Amino acid sequence: MPRETILLVDDEPEIIKLIEIYLNNEGYQLLTASNGLEALSQLNANQVDLIILDGMMPFMDGFETCMKIREENDTPIIMLSAKSQDIDKITGLSIGADDYVTKPFNPLELMARIKSQLRRHKRLGSARTDNEIEIDDLVINFATHRVTVDRQEVKLTPREFGILKLLAVNRGIVLSMDKIYQEVWNEPFMVSKNTVMVHIRKLREKIEKDSQNPRYIKTVWGIGYRMENE
Structure with missing residues (x-):
């Protein structure tokens, strides 16, 4: 049975490699993008089940990318950002992110949050079926x-x-x-x-x-x- 596909959007190679190891161990399919423009391109070309979105990137930052995605896509988004102030978290969640994780982060906790969001989205999807x-x-x-x-x-x-x-x-x-x-x-x-x-x-x-x-x-x-x- 094919596993879910995760789109990881980050411009730090070390972060990408670390998360990739844990995602592969859990059996997830992985797509990557180094900025918001690449992320939107990946979403247009692929079926994605969850997005891990860095807050600070070139060309289009994670907050602007999140708003663009939410214009027509309800895929779960976990913001992953070095911005740890409460106002940053509130902003991320208010513009459409489903969860907000600050850097540095515990990879095991991130995996737990990924699984939680995928389960939640699947339940909501089942509930939407009768209304769609x-x-x-x-x-x-x-x-x-x-x-x-x-x-x-x-x-x-x-x-x-x-x-x-x-x-x-x-x-x-x-x-x-x-x-x-x-x-x-x-x-x-x-x-x-x-x-x-x-x-x-x-x-x-x-x-x-x-x-x-x-x-x-x-x-x-x-x-x-x-x-x-x-």
């Missing part, structure tokens, strides 16, 4: 109302999200425009069908690469709309 539907590159989170396509967040209006959620929950089933209106607007269908059609068109423009040849929301002529299973 993933259809190919489209991910819909019902709890946060967050929608992403190809990992890029898409901003939807409440009506658009309501339509998307309804179709996703009933994917594979054709829903009439009457049904969509009644469920999303929560009132009897007494208006022009154009209301639903306009919202579907706007929704497609946001989530489809080619809204004229939709990939996710299909039109069933004369009946309504259906979302594909995959």
